[in-house]
Amino acid sequence: MPDQPRPVTEREITAPVALTLPDGRLNPEAVGWTRTPLVVTDGVGRGRRGRGRNKRWEYWAVTTPAHVVALVTSDIDYAAVHGLWLLDRRTGEAVAHDAIGVTGRSATLPGTLGAGPVRSRTKQVVIDVDEVAGGTRLRARGARIEVDVVAHRPEGHESLGVVVPWTDRLFQYTVKDVARPATGTIRLDGVAADVPAGESWATLDHGRGRWPYDVRWNWGAGAGRTDGRVIGIQVGGQWTDGTGTVENSLYVDGRLTKISEELVWDYDREDWLAPWSVTGETVDLTFTPFHLKRSVTDLKVFASRTHQCFGTWAGRVRDESGAWVRVADVVGWAEDVHNRW
Secondary structure, eight states: OOSSOEEOOOOBOOSOEESBOTTSSBOGGGOSEESSOOEEOTTTTSSSTTTTTEEEEEEEEEEOSSEEEEEEEEEOSSOEEEEEEEEETTTOOEEEEEEEEOHHHHEEOOSSTTSSOEEEEOSSOEEEEEEETTEEEEEEEOSSEEEEEEEEOOTTOOOEEEEEESSSSSEEEEEEEEEEEEEEEEEETTEEEEEOTTTOEEEEEEEEEEOOSEEEEEEEEEEEEETTEEEEEEEEESTTTTTTOOOEEEEETTEEEEEOEEOEEEOOTTOTTSOEEEEOSSEEEEEEEEEEEEEEEEOSSSEEEEEEEEEEEEEEEEOTTSOEEEEEEEEEEEEEEEEEO
């Protein structure tokens, strides 16, 4: 990761474009960023091109004053990895339901974002994600957890889409859709808790691409209100370094400001709950954790080490007009991940 912020020059895409060429390689016209999902990714996971390297997933996280809930449906070509996780913010109790399934039978993912339902079907985890009028309905259940939440999509709401090119054969399209107002119900051991309107937020990490086997990344996101405005934070690092593309942005009342620089991440790998900093010419943020979620998987061909901290963001970020926007008490997460997959 850079020790100084590095500016990058990025192209905004404003019309629909296919991620892949007919032969399965990266379409160079797709490289850039978007304010709304415009990239068609139906070619990922079809045919023999890139077999074993194709990765497709939908990850949703919902933060409320009392809980954090996360659910994932993924197809990593040779397995399907599913998860449902809940943190009770008042007691600190965390509950996880995880499953690895046979891809074709346990995971249903649309070729392109929003083009169909998302399904996880295992004994441990059942997930249904469906587009509904005005938003996305998230339903999930495990032995102890049940979720039924709508991530609303306000009129004019923008989300960051980015195509990251490692080579013409290895590339990733990600949509980071933060600060979606959430309502609904969460149940833990049958006890229902409200997802209160105006205080609860959903974030989507949508991914379609072909990845290197060994990769590291940082991801940070958050949503909340500061000075009467809805603030969304989206920052990343490591995996995009040197590609000319970054996944950094600020949201104010649903409007996206693209941050075109590789940011500097500073945190203590010996003390994950110590404050993190993410800085650049237009970003000065401190993340203060209140919970560490540590996950380690080693299945030989597939191995993953994740340290994901949940906490609050504070500081300031420049918007597209050049004005500094204050960030205070914005709840979210920051993570350090190393995958061999």
